[in-house]
Amino acid sequence: MTATRRTRAVAIDLDDTLISAYRRPDLAWRRVCQLYQTELGDLAPDHAARALTEAGRAFWSDPESHAIGRGAPRQARRIIAAKAFEALRRDGCATPSPEIAERLADAFSLHRDRQMRLEPGADAVLVHLRDAGYRLALLTNGAGPLQRAKIERFGLASHFHHIQIEGEVGVGKPDPAAFRRMFAALAVEPAEVCVVGDSLVWDIRPAMALGCFTILYDPEAGEAVGRGSGDAHVVVRTLASLATHLPGAARPPGASDRAGLRPPGADNAHGGG
Known part of the structure; x- marks a missing residue:
């Protein structure tokens, strides 16, 4: 599917869209728990990692906790670790001290930061x-300082006409006011905007409700990407394939089908690239 309306602007999410930041927390917790095997004592690393993953899922599923965590992710991970070990203790498991739990949480934050990278094709498609x-x-x-540091780290600022960070403007996705602020900054109407992001809840559905064209970035999507009512207009597995679905953008120079970009219409049968 390609945008058929007059698309003048593209609004793109940062975390897990332009940069790989927070995917697969289960693998990250497992890696950190393996490194802290001695400190965990009798608690098996895989057991600890499962508890931490579950505590993280519960934390980020709660809207109030999510709002706190977005502003202070390092502190959020300390809370997650404390809750995970508390649950394990209730189940009769021996757990490390609160100090070890905090150290493990901070190690997780450091691991996340070191593993953070620009998504393949991000610079090229923005240019x-x-x-x-x-x-x-x-x-x-x-938070403003946290997100600005990522933008600077990966040299993204020069690509954009407008950068809007929740912590700097006081409103964030999925609040319609965040999108309307962006529309005003770019001097465009909602129907003239394509919104690209990795989350149906935070990016896609609120943008669709306002009348935007939407592209869900899901690098783990299967070949047959089935989306129900209220989901994205298009689902792509690569950032390079964004151009396929935007009129006038065509194919990025030098891109090949093997790099993830397919000719216009090639994937229309299942809704994305």
Whole structure:
């Protein structure tokens, strides 16, 4: 599917869209628990990792906790570790001291930071979209200093006409006010905007409700990507394939099908690339 309306602007999410930041917490917790095997004592690393993953899932599923965690992720992980070990103690498991739990949580934060990277094709597609005449916005939740540090670290600022961070403006996704603020900054109407993100809840559904064209970035999507009512117009597995679904953007120079970009219409049968 390709946007058929006059698309003038593209608004893109940061975490787990332009940069790989927070995917697969289960693997990250497992790695850290393996490194802390001695400190865990009789508690098996895999057992600890499962408890930490479950505590993290519960924490981030709660809207109030999520709001706190976005502003202070390091502290959020300390809370998650404390809750995980508390649950294990209730189940009769021996657990390490609170000090060890905090050290393990901080190790998780450090591991996340070291593993953070730019998603494949991110720079190239941003350059191409801007050269094709699109107004570009970076629309991200989180604390200002934290998100600005990521933007600077990966050299993203120069690509965008507008950068909007929840912690700097006081409103974030999925609040419609966050999107409307971006529309005003770019001087565009909702129907003229394509919103790209990795989350149906935070990026796609609120943008669709306002009348935007939407592209869900899901690098783990299967070949047959089935989406129900209220989900994204398009699902892509690579950032390079964004251009396939935007009129006038065509194919990024030098891109190949093997790099994840397919000719326009090649994947229309199942809704994305």
